[in-house]
Amino acid sequence: MNKTWWKESVVYQIYPISFLDSNGDGIGDLRGILSKLDYLKELGVDVVWLCPIYKSPNHDNGYDISDYKDIMEQFGTMEDFDELLREAHARGLKIMMDLVLNHTSDEHPWFIESRSSKDNPKRDFYIWRKGKDGGPPNNWESYFSGSVWEYDDTTGEYYLHLYSKHQPDLNWENPDVVDCMHEMIEWWLKKGVDGFRLDAIAHIAKAVGLPDGDNPHHLPTVRAYDLFSNLEHVHTLLHQLYTELLFHYDIMTVGETSGLGPEEALSYVGDTRGELNMVFQFEHMQLDAVSGGSGKWDIRPWNLLELKKVMSNWQTVLHGRGWNANYWCNHDQPRPVSRFGDDGRYRVESAKMLATFMHMLEGTPYIYQGEEIGMTNIAFDSIEDYRDVETHNFYRDQLKQGASEEKVMQAIRQKSRDNARTPMQWDGTKEAGFTTGTPWIAVNPNYREINVEAALRDPDSILHYYKKLIALRKEHEVIVYGKYELLLPDDPEIYVFTRTLGEAKLLVILNFFGREPELQLPPELDLSAKELLISNYAVAGDDDLGGTVRLRPYEARVYMLQA
Template sequence: MNTKWWKEAVVYEIYPISFKDSNGDGIGDLRGIISKLDYLQNLGVDVIWMCPIYQSPGQDNGYDISDHYGIKPQFGTMHDFDELLKEAHARGLKIMMDLVLNHTSDQHPWFIESKSSKSSPKRDYYIWRDSKKGLSPNNWESYFGGSVWEPDEKTGQSYLHLYSKYQPDLNWQNEEMIHELYKMIRWWLKKGVDGFRFDAIAHIVKAKGLPDADNPKHLPVVQAYQFFSNLEHVHTLLRKLNEEVLMECDIMTVGETSGLGPEQALEYVGDERHELNMVFQFEHMTLDSPSTGTSRWESRSWTLLELKKIMSRWQTTLHNKGWNANYLGNHDQPRQVSRFGNDTEYRVESAKMLATFFLTLEGTPYIYQGEEIGMTNASFQQIGDYRDIETLNFFELAKTKQMPEDKTMAAIHAKSRDNARTPMQWDASEHAGFSDAEPWIKVNDNYKDINVEAAIQDPDSIYHYYRKLLALRKQHKVIVYGEYKLMLPLDPDLYVYTRTLAEECLLVILNFSHDTIEFEWPDQLAYEARELLIGNYEEVPEERKEGMLLRPYEARVYMF
């Protein structure tokens, strides 16, 4: 058994701008995080992953970095960061930075110099091309809509941006630029950070020649992910980064790698690959999107059978070969209880069930801020209440296509990234205890009922259920390292699996429906030998030797 500290850790993701404001400007900051370290320690997490806090114009909430060595003033100072690192370590908490290596801000000194002239020493730090007969250099579509190319009048060329025009892509064929990034990463490691989450890392290599994508519909721009996602040379670059920089310290690394399956993921995280510790997979994040749709804003109903198939492939393919990163929500996704559970009648029960699910799979769990109290999607009624650049771009695009506004807003209510970016709900006071001032984005209207203070006071709350689950994970190695085996693969309502390590066997039973479902004990598990470790209903159901009735969204975990 290949044990590692980062396999046994539980990560808590913080979106700093929305976590806790300490100085009354309506924006979360580093000293706000420091003030809540005891809360995180008591919850039982081990690692804090912070979304970007670097100097940034904020066009994409910090994922457009203009100075990798500076802290954005709205978050505080480098002294505040050093104090955060010190105070976290004193509590046994580690700090993982969010680092963007695919692109910078267009306000970064490198890009300002690169843009100054074709002969600039840093021109080749980015990807510049001539236009073709007045058209863009190719027909690739940006993740945020429109062409990936932004023309520059001064030099007569266009630069490539897979995301917004404010986020020009770096050129990973330029060795000087690569070594500048190495230098910066070593600087943060010397400070004592404990790991990195590498944003959009699968996109750092683009296809040679930047060819046009197939365009059967004759659209001006088309999805061309195959030309900038998970290309082979990415692995060469990551192995070199690992060998020359990352291996110098015992740190934790996770990559954001969309568009791959578990077999392809092993090329990043395989034990013999020496690239990354783990990657975030996105297959389960597309369950509610039409496979033939052209927009992630489209929705469809998903089935439990589809979820079981995806998660089981990842669990079995990576076992003893690589490592999973398990999550159901983050800063780019809707709230997990609104997406995978029932955020009205069975909010508490389904939030606990979902926690049981991703915290008992093999892999490192990632809890996004607020999930431990069951925060829900915001569903603001006015587009003016949204701040996310992707959401606002979609709203404007939908208007040009004459999409009915009610349909547009329904899509935003379901899929907007701002669903997860509303302020953390600490108590029932004005602005949910997040700030003394008007927050940068509205607080969810349900904060008076759903908040940390109320959850801590309620012994049967989602918060205390998370604490019990995290304590069990530390107590039983089988929850960390046990082999996963799916049971009842064709059951449309129940997700049941075992985790086995040596003589220990864990049985996880999850009812993903709002109905009461009959469950029968598996023949190979002795009913008499069971021990109930945790369940999400206060009243224990009547158990029979043959089985039991599972209530809506019920979760039960047994040790055999």
């Protein structure tokens, strides 16, 4: 078994603009993060993942980078970052940067040169094509709706952007681009950063010839999505990055790779591949989307049997061959307690249950800021209150197609990326202690009840429960490296699994709903010696697991069966 620090770590993701504002301008910043390093250390996490802090015009909250070697002015200075890195390391915390390699900002000097003329030396740093039949070069659709092509008057050609028109895709077929990106990455590594989350890394290679594909949102024969995602050349480029550079540093890497299952993921994270440590999979994030519908916005109820199938597949296929990155939430996803739990009556119980599940799986757990206090989705009344470019594009396009505003807003309140982007709720004072000014996006009104200060005072809070989960993971090696086995696969309400490492066996029991189902464990499970490690109810339930046990709403229990 290959034991490494990044397998044993717990990662905390920070969305800087919404974490903590230190100077009253309504925008979170590096000095705000610096002031909360002790909070993160006390929580027990090991790695702090920073969403992009590079210089950017901020059309997509920093994922449009105009200078990879400078800091966005609203976040502070490079001196602030250097101090943050030093102080984090002094506390035993590692810093993982969010790195966008697929595209830059349209205000990056490379793109400014590229669009200036067809014979500029930087022209082929990006993907330019002539139009076809009076329109774009092909029919690919952007992730933010509309064509991936933007016409540019200066040279009379189109440039490709899988995301916003302000995020032109780099041309990784150009060796000069590869060299420039490697040099930039090494610059950060020499500065002392401890790893990278590679944004949209599955898209850095496109199909030769850029052919048309079927609409990616409908049942396909050849989906456009397959023409710019997870192509073989991506692996060539990542292996080159690893062998020439990353191999020489003891860092962690995680890739954002949508559209693949665990077998395909092994081509990125297999122990002998020499590419990435782990990838974020999206299959469980798509369980509440209508298959063949218009992306994530067509919502359906998710069911536990599908979740079991997806998660069990990833747990079993990667065991001993690769490594999982486990998460419920990030800056692009709704709050888990609102999506998979109950953000009303059973908010505390369901948030603890969801946390138990994610921290007891094999793989590195990721906590998104505010998840540890059970922050919920936001329900703004007006589209004007939302800031996310994807949300505004969806709203505009749906109204053009004749959808009712009420229906569109209902989908936005469930799935908008801004659900995760409202300010961190530190205390019950005005603006939740996030800022002394006006926040860049409104604070969730429930901050008076849901905040860090209140959670720290309450020994039975979600926050203290997270601390216990993280401490257990550091205490019991079986939680990190144990083999996963699903029990009761056909039970529609209860998720039960074991983790086994040598003589140690962990039993995890999770009621995923607000009802009180009966649990009857398989008779062959040896329950003769058991110890309750953690439960999300203050008073433990019936400990006689040998018979039929009635679970309470969203109840979670973890037992050590053998030690």
